[in-house]
Amino acid sequence: MIEAAELAKRYGSKTAVDRISFTVKPGQVTGFLGPNGAGKSTTMRMIVGLDRPSGGDVRVNGKHYAQHAAPLREVGALLDAKAVHTKRSAYNHLRAMAATHGIPNSRVKEVIDMTGLGPVAKKRVGGFSLGMGQRLGIAAALLGDPHTVILDEPVNGLDPEGVQWVRHLVKGLASEGRTVFLSSHLMSEMALTADHLIVIGRGRIIADAPISEIIAGQGQSRTRVRTENPGELVRALAADGVTTQQLEPELLEITGADTRRIAQAALANQVLVYELTPLQASLEEAYMQLTGDAVEYHSHDLPQAPAGAGAQGGK
């Protein structure tokens, strides 16, 4: 269990994390989601004592990270996959870590097997690809067989097989009752991996809920309607403050009214409707709606492309 209370971090005049409170529970995968610069890495670094909070508090299983007698057995973290001595082999790197924490060599072999590093374990880490470096970082995080696992962007640089492997690994760790906290800016990946989401933007928590609730709550109900008399239906619904968009002569997309209300309006006005389809917002749409105001670097802040550039494909 990770518990943050009013946790804050300032760098000079910049507030990276703005008095956030949240709990990461055991037995499920909690995703930590947010745009670039939202404060995810800073928060994770404070959890493991690598950054000192400017305010508030964060504890793992009731104690500050450094107060644990054997922190590596309590919390395993992947924070910066590149922070490894490049001249050592993966095996020697893990062995050195294990030796300083009283972890037996047999565990080193176990995590090498778990992370698929076997074939490259004796090679120098300096020559590792980004994906191999990520696997080594995850192996190091799991070395102490910790109750709590914190992974900052673990799928960064992994190929599709690697992404799937991380997904199975973290779900497996959670099913064993461990606390798993995982950051990403990849919505699609979170939808497949996380049970619960904490969404952060500009250092503040925007949402903290089960993933299903985030999807259901954010996407305003939209319905696709085919009717022989769209004008009449639009008039009937407009009176109730509902927004409609006519996509084709007999096709409407209606926002802000559920299917029952649309059917009632159609019945009351004797309008024939021959399709009524609720449209669910994708996680991507829900995320864009949530973080719309919280993105630090908007793409449209970039200089405009010259007129006509990139316009191919338009109809």
Ligand SMILES: Nc1ncnc2c1ncn2[C@@H]1O[C@H](COP(=O)(O)OP(=O)(O)OP(=O)(O)O)[C@@H](O)[C@H]1O
């Ligand atoms: N050491 C530092 N000194 C000054 N500012 C910092 C420092 N570390 C982070 N920041 C700033 O704090 C904010 C949060 O950064 P952080 O790296 O925690 O975000 P993030 O959500 O992990 O982003 P990303 O997805 O890009 O890694 C950013 O605006 C960043 O520029």
